[in-house]
Amino acid sequence: MSARTVKLHEIANARSGDKGNRLNIALVCRDPAHYSAIARQVTAEAAGAAFAHRKPSRVVRYDLPKLAAFNFVLDDVLEGGVNASLGLDGHGKSLSFLLLDLPVEIES
Amino acid sequence: MGAVVRIGGAAGFAGDRTDAARPLVEALARCDGPRFLMFETLAERTLALSQLERRRDPARGYNPKLDRFIGPVLADCLRHDVRIVGNFGAANPRGAAERILALARERGLRVPRVAVVEGDDLTGVLSAGELAAREIDGSMLRDANEIVAANLYLGAAPIAEALGAGADVVVTGRVADSALALGPLMHAFGWRQDDWNRLAAGTLAGHLLECGAQATGGYFADPPHKAVPGMADIGYPIAEVDADGCVTVTKPEGTGGRVDRLTVTEQLLYEIHDPAAYLAPDVTLDLTGVTVDELARDRVRVQGARGRPAPETLKATVCVDGGVLGEAEISYAGPNAAARARLAAEIVTERVGRLAPGLAVRVDAIGILSVLGDDAGAFARRSNAESDDVRLRFAARSADAAEAEILLDEVEALYCAGPAGGAGVRRRLTPRLASASCLIERKYAAPRVTMLGGGA
Numbered sequence: 001m002s003a004r005t006v007k008l009h010e011i012a013n014a015r016s017g018d019k020g021n022r023l024n025i026a027l028v029c030r031d032p033a034h035y036s037a038i039a040r041q042v043t044a045e046a047a048g049a050a051f052a053h054r055k056p057s058r059v060v061r062y063d064l065p066k067l068a069a070f071n072f073v074l075d076d077v078l079e080g081g082v083n084a085s086l087g088l089d090g091h092g093k094s095l096s097f098l099l100l101d102l103p104v105e106i107e108s
Numbered sequence: 109m110g111a112v113v114r115i116g117g118a119a120g121f122a123g124d125r126t127d128a129a130r131p132l133v134e135a136l137a138r139c140d141g142p143r144f145l146m147f148e149t150l151a152e153r154t155l156a157l158s159q160l161e162r163r164r165d166p167a168r169g170y171n172p173k174l175d176r177f178i179g180p181v182l183a184d185c186l187r188h189d190v191r192i193v194g195n196f197g198a199a200n201p202r203g204a205a206e207r208i209l210a211l212a213r214e215r216g217l218r219v220p221r222v223a224v225v226e227g228d229d230l231t232g233v234l235s236a237g238e239l240a241a242r243e244i245d246g247s248m249l250r251d252a253n254e255i256v257a258a259n260l261y262l263g264a265a266p267i268a269e270a271l272g273a274g275a276d277v278v279v280t281g282r283v284a285d286s287a288l289a290l291g292p293l294m295h296a297f298g299w300r301q302d303d304w305n306r307l308a309a310g311t312l313a314g315h316l317l318e319c320g321a322q323a324t325g326g327y328f329a330d331p332p333h334k335a336v337p338g339m340a341d342i343g344y345p346i347a348e349v350d351a352d353g354c355v356t357v358t359k360p361e362g363t364g365g366r367v368d369r370l371t372v373t374e375q376l377l378y379e380i381h382d383p384a385a386y387l388a389p390d391v392t393l394d395l396t397g398v399t400v401d402e403l404a405r406d407r408v409r410v411q412g413a414r415g416r417p418a419p420e421t422l423k424a425t426v427c428v429d430g431g432v433l434g435e436a437e438i439s440y441a442g443p444n445a446a447a448r449a450r451l452a453a454e455i456v457t458e459r460v461g462r463l464a465p466g467l468a469v470r471v472d473a474i475g476i477l478s479v480l481g482d483d484a485g486a487f488a489r490r491s492n493a494e495s496d497d498v499r500l501r502f503a504a505r506s507a508d509a510a511e512a513e514i515l516l517d518e519v520e521a522l523y524c525a526g527p528a529g530g531a532g533v534r535r536r537l538t539p540r541l542a543s544a545s546c547l548i549e550r551k552y553a554a555p556r557v558t559m560l561g562g563g564a
C-alpha cells in the first residue's frame with residue numbers, strides 16, 4: 001500500500017448552509033473507509049486555515065461516524081451574512097468548495 | 109406493519125419549481141393512509157419583504173406564486189384527500205386562504221376547509237425596545253428606527269390542531285420549517301407533545317423535506333464524481349413515516365434525481381450546527397445516533413433520532429431597514445483584460461474615496477474571483493491573476509441612496525474616462541433589510557387557528 005495526496009474533492013462531498021453570519025459545511029465521505037484519514041487531517045484548524053482570509057472567530061468540527069460525515073461550523077465568516085454582505089454569495093453557498101480544495105493523504 | 113404516513117415535499121423556497129408538486133400528488137394519490145403535501149416557501153427575509161408588500165396593498169403579502177404552486181394540484185389533492193400544509197401565508201395567511209378559496213371557486217371545485225394559523229407576528233405584542241432587549245449575537249435592534257417585521261417561529265401544535273379540525277389546507281405564516289411535517293405526523297399518529305423521541309423523528313422528517321429536491325439529488329450534482337440523472341425533471345422527496353418515527357425517503361416513480369446515502373446525508377446535515385442539539389420549537393433534536401441505510405433503489409431509511417425537551421424560549425427573526433445596496437458591473441475582454449480591469453478598479457476606488465469618503469467599496473472580478481474573495485480586496489491582492497474575460501463588480505451599502513449612487517455613477521463614467529474596451533455597464537440600487545435573531549419567552553406565543561371556507 002502506498003500513500004497518495006488528493007484533493008478532498010476527489011473523495012468527499014460537501015454542502016454549505018448559513019444562519020446569519022455563521023456557516024456550516026457538511027462533509028460526507030464518499031467511501032466510509034476514508035473517514036479516519038479525513039478525521040486525522042481535515043481538522044478544525046485546517047478548515048480554519050482555508051478560511052483565514054474570512055477571519056473566523058471560532059471553528060468547530062463535529063464528528064458523525066455513523067454517517068461517515070463531519071460538520072464544520074465557522075463563526076463570522078460570511079461578512080455579515082445574506083442581509084449585510086457586499087459579496088455576491090452572502091449565503092456562503094459556494095464556500096463548501098473552498099473546503100473541498102484541501103489536500104488529504106490517503107492509502108491507495 | 110402499522111400505518112404509514114406519507115408527506116411530499118413540494119417546495120423548498122419561494123423561488124422553487126412550481127411543477128414539482130404534480131408528480132408528488134400523482135404518487136400520493138395511488139397510496140392509502142394519511143397523505144400530505146408540504147410547501148416550504150418562507151426564507152428568513154422573504155417574510156419581511158412580504159410585510160412591505162402588504163403595507164403597499166393590504167390584500168397581498170402572501171407568496172406571490174401561490175396560484176402557481178397550488179393551482180396545478182388543488183383539484184387532485186381535494187379529490188384524493190391529500191391535505192396541503194404550507195407557510196405560503198407569509199405576512200398574510202388569511203389573504204392566502206381567501207385566495208385558495210377563490211381558486212377553488214373559479215375552478216368549480218368543492219369548497220375546501222382552509223385553516224389559517226396566526227400568532228407568529230410579534231409587532232403589537234413586543235415593542236422595539238423589548239425586542240432589542242431579547243436580541244442574541246449582536247445589538248443591531250438598539251439603533252433601529254423602525255421594525256419592518258418581527259415573527260416568532262411557531263411549532264407544530266397549531267398545524268396538528270387545524271388538521272384535527274378537518275382542514276383540507278393549512279396556511280401558516282412563520283413556523284419552524286420542519287413543523288410543516290411534524291404537525292401532520294402529530295395529528296395522524298396522535299403523538300404527545302412530550303414524546304420527545306417521536307417529535308425528534310418527525311422534526312428530522314421535516315428537515316429532510318423542507319428543502320425539496322435537496323434531498324433527492326438537487327444541489328448535489330458535480331459530474332463525473334457526483335452524477336445525477338434527469339435533473340431537468342428531478343423528483344421531489346416523499347417521506348414515509350411509521351408510528352415509531354422511522355423515516356423512509358423516496359421520490360415519485362419515473363422522475364429524475366437520486367435518493368441514496370450520499371444525497372440524503374448532505375441534506376440531513378444542511379444548516380445544522382451542533383448535531384447533538386438542533387433546536388426546534390417542539391423538541392431538541394439529537395442527530396448523533398442517526399443512521400442512513402439504502403433499502404432499494406431510491407429508497408433510504410433514516411432512523412435513530414433522539415429528542416430532549418424543547419428549548420424554553422422561541423426564536424424570532426426581526427427585520428429592520430438596512431439602507432440600500434448599490435452594485436455596478438463592467439466587462440473587459442481579450443488580451444490584457446485583467447490589467448485593464450485592475451486599472452478600472454483603481455480609478456473607481458480612488459474617485460469614490462474622494463467623492464464619498466465614508467463609502468466602503470468592494471470589488472470582485474468575475475472570471476477570476478467572483479465569490480470566494482472578501483470585502484478587503486482579495487482581487488487586488490491576486491496581482492498576477494490573468495484572464496481574458498473579466499467582469500468587474502463593485503458593491504457598496506449605505507443608509508443614503510444618493511451616496512451609493514456616487515459609486516454607480518463612477519462605474520458608468522468608465523465608459524468614456526476609464527481603460528480601453530470597457531463594456532456592458534449594468535447598475536442597480538436595491539433596498540435592503542437587515543435581520544436579527546431574538547429569543548422570546550413562550551408566554552408571548554399565542555397561536556390561533558381559524559377555519560375558513562367549507563369548515564367555517
